[in-house]
Amino acid sequence: MKITRFAPSPTGYLHIGGLRTALFSWLAARHSDGKFFLRIEDTDLSRNSQEALEAIIKAFDWVGLDYDGEVFYQSQRFDIYKKYIEQLLDEGKAYRCYMSREELDTLREEQMARKERTRYDGRYRDFDGTPPSGVEPVIRIKAPLDGDIVFDDGIKGEISISAEEVDDLVIARSDGTPTYNFVVAIDDALMGLSDVIRGDDHLYNTPKQIVVYEALGFTIPNFYHVAMINNEQGKKLSKRDGATDVMEYQKLGFLPEALLNFLVRLGWSHGDQEIFSIDEMIELFDPKDINKSASSYNLDKLLWLNAHYIKNMPNEKLAKMLKDYGVEIDGHDRMEMLLDATKERGKTLVELAEQIELIVNAPKEYDAKAAKKAFKGESDSILARFATLLTDWDSELHLPADYHKVLESFVETEEIGFGKIAQPLRVSLLGSMTGSGMDEIMAILGRDETIDRIKNAVDFISANKAEG
RNA sequence: GGCCCCAUCGUCUAGCGGUUAGGAUACAUGGUUUUCAUCCAUGGUACCGGAGUUCGAGUCUCCGUGGGGUCACCA
Numbered sequence: 013m014k015i016t017r018f019a020p021s022p023t024g025y026l027h028i029g030g031l032r033t034a035l036f037s038w039l040a041a042r043h044s045d046g047k048f049f050l051r052i053e054d055t056d057l058s059r060n061s062q063e064a065l066e067a068i069i070k071a072f073d074w075v076g077l078d079y080d081g082e083v084f085y086q087s088q089r090f091d092i093y094k095k096y097i098e099q100l101l102d103e104g105k106a107y108r109c110y111m112s113r114e115e116l117d118t119l120r121e122e123q124m125a126r127k128e129r130t131r132y133d134g135r136y137r138d139f140d141g142t143p144p145s146g147v148e149p150v151i152r153i154k155a156p157l158d159g160d161i162v163f164d165d166g167i168k169g170e171i172s173i174s175a176e177e178v179d180d181l182v183i184a185r186s187d188g189t190p191t192y193n194f195v196v197a198i199d200d201a202l203m204g205l206s207d208v209i210r211g212d213d214h215l216y217n218t219p220k221q222i223v224v225y226e227a228l229g230f231t232i233p234n235f236y237h238v239a240m241i242n243n244e245q246g247k248k249l250s251k252r253d254g255a256t257d258v259m260e261y262q263k264l265g266f267l268p269e270a271l272l273n274f275l276v277r278l279g280w281s282h283g284d285q286e287i288f289s290i291d292e293m294i295e296l297f298d299p300k301d302i303n304k305s306a307s308s309y310n311l312d313k314l315l316w317l318n319a320h321y322i323k324n325m326p327n328e329k330l331a332k333m334l335k336d337y338g339v340e341i342d343g344h345d346r347m348e349m350l351l352d353a354t355k356e357r358g359k360t361l362v363e364l365a366e367q368i369e370l371i372v373n374a375p376k377e378y379d380a381k382a383a384k385k386a387f388k389g390e391s392d393s394i395l396a397r398f399a400t401l402l403t404d405w406d407s408e409l410h411l412p413a414d415y416h417k418v419l420e421s422f423v424e425t426e427e428i429g430f431g432k433i434a435q436p437l438r439v440s441l442l443g444s445m446t447g448s449g450m451d452e453i454m455a456i457l458g459r460d461e462t463i464d465r466i467k468n469a470v471d472f473i474s475a476n477k478a479e480g
Numbered sequence: 481g482g483c484c485c486c487a488u489c490g491u492c493u494a495g496c497g498g499u500u501a502g503g504a505u506a507c508a509u510g511g512u513u514u515u516c517a518u519c520c521a522u523g524g525u526a527c528c529g530g531a532g533u534u535c536g537a538g539u540c541u542c543c544g545u546g547g548g549g550u551c552a553c554c555a
Contacts, residue, residue, distance in 0.1 A: 021555045053555060113553070129482050130551070150553050168485065177483055177551080185553040192555050215484070216550045239486070240548070246491095248548080274492095277504090281493055284503040303486095303493085306548060310491045313505050323518075356518040367517095434514045446516035 014046040015206045018079075019196070021053040022064040025257040026071035028309070029211065029241045029249065032275040036238060037209045038077050039276070039297035048077075049203055051084035055195055060087070071258040075268040076290070084203070086195050093190040096198055096228060097151055097183060105227045106183060108149035109136040132179045148186035153194070153227055155180050161219040166207070166236040167302050173219045181220050193217055197224035200233060209236040209299055212306075236299045239306040241278055246308050253309065265337065265360030267325070270318040278307045287320065319359040327351040330364075337365040346456060349412065353452035371453055374465055375443025378472065382438075382445035391436040392473040398422055398433055399466040402459060409459050412451035419450065440469030 016037040020030055041048035050072070054060045072079070100106035111119075111132075120130045137154060156175040165171050183194035196217070200208055215237045225232045243253040255261055261271050273288050280303065282288075282296045322330065331339075331347050341347040350368060358364030378387070401422055408414060423430055434450055441453055441462065454462045 056554060182553050212549060286504050305486050308491060316505060431514045
């Protein structure tokens with residue numbers, strides 16, 4: 013049973029890369045019938061924003077990731093951290109450092125001038141003299157002075173970092189508030205996490221946190237450091253690369269299941285399988301199978317997945333989702349026919365909405381090229397006769413198949429090829445040369461609207477003939 | 481710069497010492513569709529370089545190259 017968490021800081025929207033680590037953590041928990049927690053890292057009071065927090069929760073909600081229990085807020089747990097700071101101070105595992113920011117800056121500059129690695133020199137580590145006045149101390153934890161800090165990363169294998177690389181890190185600021193690496197270690201331990209799955213950028217935090225774990229005698233969890241997602245050029249993903257905010261994907265007409273399917277395949281695979289339902293992901297996911305190397309974001313693949321999920325989604329559900337994109341469809345049969353006729357023609361819900369608008373709204377103008385090609389020769393009289401046939405048709409006209417019979421009968425009595433009527437008809441009804449099948453469109457429009465649109469086209473052709 | 485990590489078609493990836501290096505996407509061509517899309521078929525394209533180890537290396541080791549991460553009283 014795995015207990016995992018996602019721990020964003022409320023400083024901005026939920027990033028697409030963040031969503032992937034959240035998904036991995038969530039899957040690991042759900043796969044093992046464990047727990048998945050959401051924890052907000054808001055120890056830096058000056059950087060938090062309520063909007064960011066709400067945006068993150070909203071994104072979770074949209075993609076359908078749930079979390080166990082209530083959301084944890086580190087800002088509400090300061091008492092807990094304080095207790096541990098005092099404990100470490102009492103045990104001599106942490107100490108007050110009276111070095112001012114200015115002194116620290118000076119030290120760093122000197123070190124840089126000497127081309128040394130910048131680091132704290134430990135000057136207050138064993139200090140027992142009289143502290144300088146007027147300086148509010150920070151509290152530092154004693155990190156090991158020699159040896160290596162070693163841990164087994166579930167993805168990358170054994171990671172060994174020399175103790176010399178790890179400073180006596182500040183666990184409490186001079187204003188008394190605790191710092192990131194300290195509270196993360198405490199909360200991860202207190203929340204009983206078995207597995208910490210996080211971005212690669214946290215790899216170097218791990219030894220620091222291990223120092224805290226060991227000082228406090230906590231059990232160290234399994235760590236998994238997931239490589240980053242790069243842009244299509246293989247560089248770091250930035251806002252310039254288009255959508256990085258999860259909620260932008262909703263605006264762009266992506267389905268949560270497509271986005272999740274896309275993300276789960278970035279750095280993880282199960283043989284040759286490409287399509288994964290949420291249930292399949294849960295069933296098959298194991299963090300041990302996550303790849304070591306970084307992967308690149310590829311919009312084409314996401315678009316393909318999205319198209320796949322749109323095509324295979326029940327019409328009823330699709331219709332419901334389309335309301336957010338300004339599409340309201342009246343009547344059950346009409347909705348079914350409309351979506352059957354269009355859902356294979358849109359890669360996103362936005363495109364699908366456009367396809368629907370194209371049918372629902374009578375053409376305001378005819379595409380010039382299409383009109384030139386289709387509205388020539390005898391097209392006006394052919395269309396007129398077809399309208400007459402529709403008007404006089406005395407069996408039921410409801411389903412596409414009904415209209416197909418009309419079309420067939422027309423072609424037969426007129427002794428013309430299918431294209432002779434289909435192309436002018438298409439342009440009459442849609443204004444363009446491409447789109448769904450004629451049978452479907454006529455069924456959606458109904459007899460009256462179909463005849464109206466044909467008559468408009470006939471008028472248009474006649475007017476043009478008179479002019480030309 | 482120090483430290484750490486990574487490296488198979490353009491992209492996502494399979495591979496886990498012996499394969500004609502597989503799949504997906506994208507692309508091209510053909511078929512189906514009156515059109516478009518869908519769908520189906522076919523095709524081209526990859527093991528970063530160099531040394532080892534081995535009868536045999538995409539797979540193991542080392543070096544190089546390239547890319548990434550990180551070096552805060554941010555998270």
